[in-house]
Amino acid sequence: MTEYKLALVGFGGVNRALAQLIAERNESWKSELGFTLKIVGVTDLFLGSVIRREGLDAGLLASLPAVKGALAQVPGGDGEAFNESVIKHCGADIVVEATFTNPVDGEPATSFCRWALEGGKHVVTTNKGPIALHGAELKELARRNNVAFEYEGSVMSGTPVIRLAKQSLAGSSMVGFEGILNGTSNFVLTRMEGGLGFAEAVSEAQAQGYAEADPTADVEGHDVRLKVVILANELLDAKLTVSDVSCSGISSLSLDDIESARRDGARWKLIGAATRHADGSVSASVGPRLLNNDHPLAGISGATNAVSFTTGLLGAVTVSGPGAGRTETAFALLSDIINLHQSVAHN
Numbered sequence: 001m002t003e004y005k006l007a008l009v010g011f012g013g014v015n016r017a018l019a020q021l022i023a024e025r026n027e028s029w030k031s032e033l034g035f036t037l038k039i040v041g042v043t044d045l046f047l048g049s050v051i052r053r054e055g056l057d058a059g060l061l062a063s064l065p066a067v068k069g070a071l072a073q074v075p076g077g078d079g080e081a082f083n084e085s086v087i088k089h090c091g092a093d094i095v096v097e098a099t100f101t102n103p104v105d106g107e108p109a110t111s112f113c114r115w116a117l118e119g120g121k122h123v124v125t126t127n128k129g130p131i132a133l134h135g136a137e138l139k140e141l142a143r144r145n146n147v148a149f150e151y152e153g154s155v156m157s158g159t160p161v162i163r164l165a166k167q168s169l170a171g172s173s174m175v176g177f178e179g180i181l182n183g184t185s186n187f188v189l190t191r192m193e194g195g196l197g198f199a200e201a202v203s204e205a206q207a208q209g210y211a212e213a214d215p216t217a218d219v220e221g222h223d224v225r226l227k228v229v230i231l232a233n234e235l236l237d238a239k240l241t242v243s244d245v246s247c248s249g250i251s252s253l254s255l256d257d258i259e260s261a262r263r264d265g266a267r268w269k270l271i272g273a274a275t276r277h278a279d280g281s282v283s284a285s286v287g288p289r290l291l292n293n294d295h296p297l298a299g300i301s302g303a304t305n306a307v308s309f310t311t312g313l314l315g316a317v318t319v320s321g322p323g324a325g326r327t328e329t330a331f332a333l334l335s336d337i338i339n340l341h342q343s344v345a346h347n
Contacts, residue, residue, distance in 0.1 A: 002035040004337065005055075007092035007121075009083065009112050010099035011044035011071075014126055016062055017330035018096065023059035035341050041090030042071060043083045045099075050077035051090040083108070087115045094340070096333055097125035103222055103242075106133040117141045117149060124336035126153035126329050132226040132242060135233060148340045153332025155181065155227045156305045159321030160335060165235050165309055173312030174235055178273035181227045183303035183323045184211045184218035185250050185270040190301045192258045193267070198251060210303050210324065220249030221286040224272040228284050231307070232274035238282035240274075248287040265293050269300070275310075 008015040039056045043049035048071035069079025095116035106129030142149035191201035205211035217223045232238040274284035291298040296318040300306045305323025322328040
């Protein structure tokens with residue numbers, strides 16, 4: 001039986017949900033997945049840090065109050081976040097990185113990933129920043145150190161789009177994709193179809209936990225742009241940077257625009273898309289698009305995400321599912337560990 005030792009970097013909703021899953025399901029994973037997980041270190045800028053090589057109580061961690069320095073309540077814990085020490089010295093096999101996404105430089109998450117990979121530790125992350133901004137460097141670093149670098153949850157949370165496309169659609173002659181890749185903006189548009197103004201719809205999204213206090217990254221397309229870069233580079237062999245992707249959001253859409261679309265049998269959606277052209281170049285964009293009701297993405301409502309892959313052999317292949325949520329994103333981390341385990345088992 002394989003036991004993987006984990007260092008959790010960032011202990012907000014996602015890694016806390018992973019700790020809860022470990023507390024509840026670790027025993028069943030023995031037979032179901034062929035491995036168990038043991039948390040040996042946690043570090044969080046707000047909560048502090050703790051190292052315990054013999055293993056931490058996952059249930060106790062999951063139930064900690066979200067108050068400053070809370071990890072000092074754990075035996076051996078400290079109210080200060082010793083990020084580098086936890087990553088490098090807690091004895092983890094896998095570093096689970098789930099911190100805030102910085103869309104400008106990908107820090108500090110990129111450094112966290114780099115420290116782990118340089119130290120010969122596998123990395124699984126849900127963070128868009130390191131992948132979109134420094135993906136090639138980090139993948140090469142993982143290759144040189146013979147470790148895994150997995151990031152399925154960086155695009156559609158627990159809905160497996162990267163692995164599905166790379167594995168199940170391999171050989172299908174993929175030439176592009178278009179997707180609804182931000183649940184907040186899709187929720188806002190859906191509520192505007194119900195008669196709410198833009199500001200009211202954003203307020204409701206905030207009240208329900210879909211939107212941050214500053215919703216700019218969601219409604220202006222910046223979040224989707226990072227995801228488009230990741231997908232284009234992963235699936236279309238592009239080498240795009242964020243500045244290569246034109247970007248506009250949904251804040252300029254009015255209720256009149258929404259109603260006019262309805263009368264014409266169409267819906268407005270914020271679409272992130274990329275296409276590989278005959279000469280091998282790849283173009284990409286993010287922006288509001290008017291979709292006829294028979295389009296595969298037109299019926300996607302609420303906070304749901306979806307992506308439609310354009311393939312030469314199968315035509316359009318569309319997958320939809322949750323693009324956010326603590327447990328859903330924690331499942332993406334688990335799926336990365338499962339993939340890592342299967343890869344190790346076959347080597």
